[in-house]
Amino acid sequence: MQGRASDRLRDGRLIVLLFLGPAMVVLLALVAYPIVNTVWLSLFSSDGSQFVGLGNYNEMFTAPDTRRAILNNTIWVIVAPAVVTSIGLVCAVLTERVRLGTAFKAVLFMPMAISFLAAGVTFRLVYDENPERGVLNAVVVGAHDAFAPPSVYYGMSSRPESDLSAVDGAFLTPEVNAGTPVLIPLVGLPFERLPSDARPASAVPARGLTGTVWLDFLRGGGGTAGVIDPTETGLPGVRVSAIKEGEVIATTTTDANGRFAFPQLSSGGYRIRLDEANFTPPFAGATWLGPTLVTPSIIVAYIWIWAGFAMVLIAAGLASIPREALEAARIDGAGEWQVFRHVTVPLVRPVLIVVLVTMMINVLKIFDLVLVLAPDSSQDEANVIALEMYRVSFGGDLNFGLGSALGVLLFLLVLPAMLFNIRRLRREHT
Amino acid sequence: MRQIVRLAGALALVGLFTSACSGASDLGDSSGKPLSGQTLEVAAVWSGVEQANFKAVLDAFSAKTGATVKYTSGGNELPALINSRLAGGAPPDVALISQPGVVAQLVKQGAIKELTGEAAGAISANFSPAWKQLGEIDGKLYGVYFKVANKSVIWYRTDRFSDAGVQPPTTWEELNKVSKTLVDGGITPMAVPGADGWPLTDWFENVYLRVGGSDNYDKLSKHLIPWTDPTVVQSLQILKDYWGTPKVIQGGRSGAVQLTFTQSIADVFGEKPQSAMLFEGDFVGSEITKLGKVKVGDRAKFFNWPSINGSKPAVVTAGDQAVAFKDTPASRALIAFLAGPEAAKVMAAKGGYMSANKNLDMSAYPDDTTRQLAQAVVKADLLRFDLSDLTPQSFGGGTTADMWKLLQAHLSDAASDPAALAHKLEEAAKKAYGSK
Numbered sequence: 001m002q003g004r005a006s007d008r009l010r011d012g013r014l015i016v017l018l019f020l021g022p023a024m025v026v027l028l029a030l031v032a033y034p035i036v037n038t039v040w041l042s043l044f045s046s047d048g049s050q051f052v053g054l055g056n057y058n059e060m061f062t063a064p065d066t067r068r069a070i071l072n073n074t075i076w077v078i079v080a081p082a083v084v085t086s087i088g089l090v091c092a093v094l095t096e097r098v099r100l101g102t103a104f105k106a107v108l109f110m111p112m113a114i115s116f117l118a119a120g121v122t123f124r125l126v127y128d129e130n131p132e133r134g135v136l137n138a139v140v141v142g143a144h145d146a147f148a149p150p151s152v153y154y155g156m157s158s159r160p161e162s163d164l165s166a167v168d169g170a171f172l173t174p175e176v177n178a179g180t181p182v183l184i185p186l187v188g189l190p191f192e193r194l195p196s197d198a199r200p201a202s203a204v205p206a207r208g209l210t211g212t213v214w215l216d217f218l219r220g221g222g223g224t225a226g227v228i229d230p231t232e233t234g235l236p237g238v239r240v241s242a243i244k245e246g247e248v249i250a251t252t253t254t255d256a257n258g259r260f261a262f263p264q265l266s267s268g269g270y271r272i273r274l275d276e277a278n279f280t281p282p283f284a285g286a287t288w289l290g291p292t293l294v295t296p297s298i299i300v301a302y303i304w305i306w307a308g309f310a311m312v313l314i315a316a317g318l319a320s321i322p323r324e325a326l327e328a329a330r331i332d333g334a335g336e337w338q339v340f341r342h343v344t345v346p347l348v349r350p351v352l353i354v355v356l357v358t359m360m361i362n363v364l365k366i367f368d369l370v371l372v373l374a375p376d377s378s379q380d381e382a383n384v385i386a387l388e389m390y391r392v393s394f395g396g397d398l399n400f401g402l403g404s405a406l407g408v409l410l411f412l413l414v415l416p417a418m419l420f421n422i423r424r425l426r427r428e429h430t
Numbered sequence: 431m432r433q434i435v436r437l438a439g440a441l442a443l444v445g446l447f448t449s450a451c452s453g454a455s456d457l458g459d460s461s462g463k464p465l466s467g468q469t470l471e472v473a474a475v476w477s478g479v480e481q482a483n484f485k486a487v488l489d490a491f492s493a494k495t496g497a498t499v500k501y502t503s504g505g506n507e508l509p510a511l512i513n514s515r516l517a518g519g520a521p522p523d524v525a526l527i528s529q530p531g532v533v534a535q536l537v538k539q540g541a542i543k544e545l546t547g548e549a550a551g552a553i554s555a556n557f558s559p560a561w562k563q564l565g566e567i568d569g570k571l572y573g574v575y576f577k578v579a580n581k582s583v584i585w586y587r588t589d590r591f592s593d594a595g596v597q598p599p600t601t602w603e604e605l606n607k608v609s610k611t612l613v614d615g616g617i618t619p620m621a622v623p624g625a626d627g628w629p630l631t632d633w634f635e636n637v638y639l640r641v642g643g644s645d646n647y648d649k650l651s652k653h654l655i656p657w658t659d660p661t662v663v664q665s666l667q668i669l670k671d672y673w674g675t676p677k678v679i680q681g682g683r684s685g686a687v688q689l690t691f692t693q694s695i696a697d698v699f700g701e702k703p704q705s706a707m708l709f710e711g712d713f714v715g716s717e718i719t720k721l722g723k724v725k726v727g728d729r730a731k732f733f734n735w736p737s738i739n740g741s742k743p744a745v746v747t748a749g750d751q752a753v754a755f756k757d758t759p760a761s762r763a764l765i766a767f768l769a770g771p772e773a774a775k776v777m778a779a780k781g782g783y784m785s786a787n788k789n790l791d792m793s794a795y796p797d798d799t800t801r802q803l804a805q806a807v808v809k810a811d812l813l814r815f816d817l818s819d820l821t822p823q824s825f826g827g828g829t830t831a832d833m834w835k836l837l838q839a840h841l842s843d844a845a846s847d848p849a850a851l852a853h854k855l856e857e858a859a860k861k862a863y864g865s866k
Contacts, residue, residue: 129681129685129688130681130685155616155677156616157613157677159614187613187614187615187616188613188614188615188616188677189616190615190616190617191593191615191616193616217614217615217616218595219593219595219615220592220593220594220595221594221595221596221611222595287684287685287688289688290684290688375625375687375688375690376625376626376627376829376834376838377624377625377627377687377688377838377842378687379829379830380835391829391830392830394510398823398824
């Protein structure tokens with residue numbers, strides 16, 4: 001009798017081994033071994049030949065590149081999960097109320113269908129500095145120009161050999177007298193921007209103080225600097241001021257031939273000023289992927305991708321909270337904000353925490369979006385731990401020791417969040 | 431359990447895919463030829479059209495010898511692919527590698543075999559001593575440049591030049607003058623794609639080869655003179671002066687470091703040109719053609735990099751070097767074939783390719799532009815390999831490489847001091863060469 005029982009026990013063990021064995025082998029080979037090996041590698045020099053102890057860890061916390069990466073990761077962890085969860089919560093609550101909620105949810109969830117790589121490439125275009133390519137700068141510049149449009153003649157300059165002086169964006173002549181036309185040559189206007197009503201420049205002597213503002217550049221070359229050549233065009237609509245003893249005494253604009261005249265001024269000692277307003281440069285927008293804005297810009301792209309996901313999870317949580325609680329609160333006279341703040345949020349808190357923790361783990365190992373979005377020139381400023389790990393390991397140095405140390409750091413950072421999730425899961429099951 | 435089934439399914443799919451790929455890569459098999467029945471594997475960076483063009487060359491080899499040639503594309507990760515294959519004990523027979531530094535390293539490890547017999551003979555017969563020398567390490571011949579690049583040309587928009595009434599410059603002073611005239615004409619002269627680091631290293635190399643001369647260039651590439659050498663500082667100053675001239679570079683300093691190389695081609699050779707000139711190698715030509723807005727030789731032309739302080743015509747070059755990992759008759763035969771004019775002719779006819787083979791008839795090239803580019807390489811008095819490719823990878827060859835990053839800083843920072851920058855380069859070089 002006893003023998004049969006132990007047989008059965010042995011059979012049972014065998015079956016357990018049979019079922020668990022393959023999974024164990026896979027786990028050991030693909031999870032346990034790499035973890036141990038990474039820790040082991042992190043104690044060696046770049047090519048794995050020399051034992052350096054904690055040297056790599058020391059370098060990790062002292063090198064400016066890695067310090068920057070750790071700082072950036074901290075910013076990511078503080079900002080991104082909180083914002084993603086908040087936006088997800090707000091959208092989830094709002095979509096419950098509107099009629100086309102499901103359609104709205106589907107649209108918000110759509111970015112999840114796109115890989116990070118593709119999203120990164122798309123956002124690189126959105127953030128492009130040139131308003132003709134970058135949607136964001138196109139909007140910013142468009143809005144700015146609606147209030148403060150650029151002038152026609154922005155970017156123009158005087159020739160270095162001319163006697164014009166550039167002062168605060170305006171051009172000023174030396175002292176001139178009435179009687180002889182004042183010649184004011186300017187260059188640097190793209191031919192496409194030449195006003196269509198511009199006519200060939202001319203300088204006709206007339207009564208009073210007169211002169212000509214013209215484009216001193218012939219299409220196709222040739223011509224003499226400082227002289228009105230036959231086919232050179234005048235610049236119409238330039239605001240011109242006459243100044244005497246520091247005071248503006250008269251203002252006019254040029255005609256189609258670039259001529260201006262102050263018939264009432266007859267003496268000498270005037271200075272002519274081409275006002276700054278003629279040369280207001282267009283607003284250039286922001287350098288979204290430049291050194292200062294690159295991390296916030298990438299975080300925004302990340303939020304765009306994940307907000308929909310958070311919303312769907314939170315909406316599922318919302319659907320399961322008891323309606324009576326909300327109704328009871330409303331009957332007791334609570335406003336919508338109070339219901340949201342004191343009833344809805346506490347009831348979905350478990351879901352919110354799941355989303356928050358999941359996002360934290362996700363953000364800690366953020367890599368692809370940063371690699372694709374940040375131009376090489378601002379990669380240092382956008383650096384995060386996972387990217388730094390890749391850069392030192394495969395970016396040229398082939399320093400697998402330091403790379404492994406960074407991997408271990410990443411692992412240690414993710415660990416608390418993982419343990420938290422596991423514990424919570426276990427509690428839910430019991 | 432379901433997950434395991436799914437995993438198995440995925441694995442099976444991957445297996446199918448790879449076998450399909452390798453199946454497609456097998457090339458011709460005929461018998462009665464000297465190497466019939468033998469199988470060779472060739473690895474290179476090319477994919478897409480270039481892969482198809484190169485396969486035509488391999489087809490010709492198969493037809494001639496009867497050997498079966500399998501092509502493996504390593505893309506930009508070719509060195510990593512070769513390293514892992516070497517570690518696994520199954521390297522390809524022949525590989526075409528673009529980084530001389532990688533080749534040198536593999537030679538040191540003993541992985542790359544010295545070229546002897548018919549391979550060495552074919553190289554001596556078809557290449558000038560200067561080109562043959564580029565394939566040698568410590569006096570022994572290890573490789574041959576099958577494909578070369580001319581990195582000393584500046585591409586320009588002919589319509590922009592004629593708008594401003596300027597001619598392609600031949601000296602640095604003329605380049606400055608042309609740039610100034612373009613600015614006066616309201617045209618931005620130059621696009622400098624500084625978001626990528628490598629075009630900036632090419633800028634430096636072209637200036638340095640002309641300012642420092644060939645001896646210093648060789649010494650600097652081996653770090654036998656420090657980067658604080660006056661010639662380096664002078665070259666950095668020349669770059670600073672040109673890049674820093676108001677309105678000369680597209681988008682100014684901050685805009686230039688946001689401009690990628692791919693974008694710069696579209697900006698200069700697109701519908702609405704934002705600049706008149708773009709400096710980079712001959713491969714810009716095929717990119718312009720791919721873009722399809724203007725025609726190379728019509729509105730897009732090139733001029734040779736202008737001489738500085740009366741320097742002689744000089745070309746910075748790069749290329750793919752064929753090396754053998756196995757010393758077998760078949761791999762020797764393939765190297766000899768690749769070194770011959772026949773292989774170069776097949777590839778040249780397809781376009782987007784240049785050879786340094788002196789016995790290749792210039793009429794093999796499909797158009798005048800390629801012919802001129804190739805002529806400049808074959809006839810250059812002074813020919814030097816891309817310097818950054820000769821330096822250790824952590825210094826000159828990657829997005830985190832110090833030379834790239836420091837030159838980007840030089841471009842973006844108006845206050846950048848050439849002497850201080852040279853000092854930083856020297857510090858980085860010491861570290862990189864020391865760790866080698």
